[in-house]
Amino acid sequence: MTSTSAPLQDRFGRSVDYLRLSVTDRCDFRCVYCMAEDMTFLPRKQILSLEQLYDIASNFVQLGVKKIRLTGGEPLVRNNVMALVERLGKLEQLEQLHLTTNGAQLDKYAAPLKAAGLTGMNISIDSLQPDRFKALTRFGELSKVLAGIDAAVTVGFQRIKLNAVILKGRNDDEILDLVDFARHKNIDISFIEEMPLGQISEHDRAKSFISSEQIRDIIHARYPLTTSTETTGGPSRYHRMADSQSRIGFISPHSHNFCHLCNRVRLTVEGRLLLCLGNEHSLNLKEIIEAHPGDDGILQAALIKAMDLKPERHHFDLDGEPQIVRFMNTTGG
Numbered sequence: 001m002t003s004t005s006a007p008l009q010d011r012f013g014r015s016v017d018y019l020r021l022s023v024t025d026r027c028d029f030r031c032v033y034c035m036a037e038d039m040t041f042l043p044r045k046q047i048l049s050l051e052q053l054y055d056i057a058s059n060f061v062q063l064g065v066k067k068i069r070l071t072g073g074e075p076l077v078r079n080n081v082m083a084l085v086e087r088l089g090k091l092e093q094l095e096q097l098h099l100t101t102n103g104a105q106l107d108k109y110a111a112p113l114k115a116a117g118l119t120g121m122n123i124s125i126d127s128l129q130p131d132r133f134k135a136l137t138r139f140g141e142l143s144k145v146l147a148g149i150d151a152a153v154t155v156g157f158q159r160i161k162l163n164a165v166i167l168k169g170r171n172d173d174e175i176l177d178l179v180d181f182a183r184h185k186n187i188d189i190s191f192i193e194e195m196p197l198g199q200i201s202e203h204d205r206a207k208s209f210i211s212s213e214q215i216r217d218i219i220h221a222r223y224p225l226t227t228s229t230e231t232t233g234g235p236s237r238y239h240r241m242a243d244s245q246s247r248i249g250f251i252s253p254h255s256h257n258f259c260h261l262c263n264r265v266r267l268t269v270e271g272r273l274l275l276c277l278g279n280e281h282s283l284n285l286k287e288i289i290e291a292h293p294g295d296d297g298i299l300q301a302a303l304i305k306a307m308d309l310k311p312e313r314h315h316f317d318l319d320g321e322p323q324i325v326r327f328m329n330t331t332g333g
């Protein structure tokens, strides 16, 4: 069953045209807000093969998905991930193939990713101070990430954006440094509000919370910001500065619920299709493709039907136990 219209419609009139594909739950960092220090990762036999990831993704594209973001965990630690990028890069109906990465291996991968058809990437960076960077990521070397960002900028993608999670008392004094860094590199930057995904013990999420509004005010005092109506098809709301090409984005799952515009679904590397980042509504696609190998008709019918499971919105609450026990690395950031 192949369709050129937009068959992926949910009960609230939203069309889904964006798939976030988690290619691994493993990561070479352990960011303090993302993971516990001693994470247990999925056994290899439980995760989708690269072939299965491709099959599901290409069926989504046949159903009207125009943008795929490879994420994780750290996508670049998945063995042979380039083979998947190369195959996805050849899908003609796919308009944007993006990657979210910690940047640590980009000095090696930026050029082959571009050659394989990757069109854009988000690179996460929460601090420009080496010691602090290591403390926030538990393992990360800032110099490698900076080299990775430079490699990506040199190779040139349609779009490169930095992502920063700001925690009160940890890196909120670096908001303007991060903005200046993005301006200097002539790339965009988004600030993400911390979400209560998974149980962490390293800090109290409620105490470290800083809203997009507070961050915006700090930036606005130095660089007057004007709201932009531009969208890149994701959850960021953009602002512009008069004297720079760089845009400032805010991803505000707490303070500005963006659910009414949600056009996304996520596939975990275990093969679970998640209809919402902040809810557990899901469908086990691994079971379906393993019960009916190679049957695109059954898979596409399941994908269309799964849209009925997409909830209207998420509700995050920083007080008390997290309602969502899966960590961001399992969800696919």
Ligand code: SAM
Residues within 6 Å of the ligand: 027, 031, 033, 034, 035, 071, 072, 073, 074, 075, 100, 101, 102, 103, 122, 123, 124, 163, 164, 165, 192, 193, 194, 195, 196, 197, 328, 329, 332, 333
């Ligand atoms: N390893 C890649 C990276 O570092 O970007 C991709 C996966 S990571 C889970 C994707 C994004 O999710 C990163 O920008 C990270 O900062 C963000 N993230 C992880 N846990 C989060 C949380 N609890 N709240 C908000 N953002 C989070």
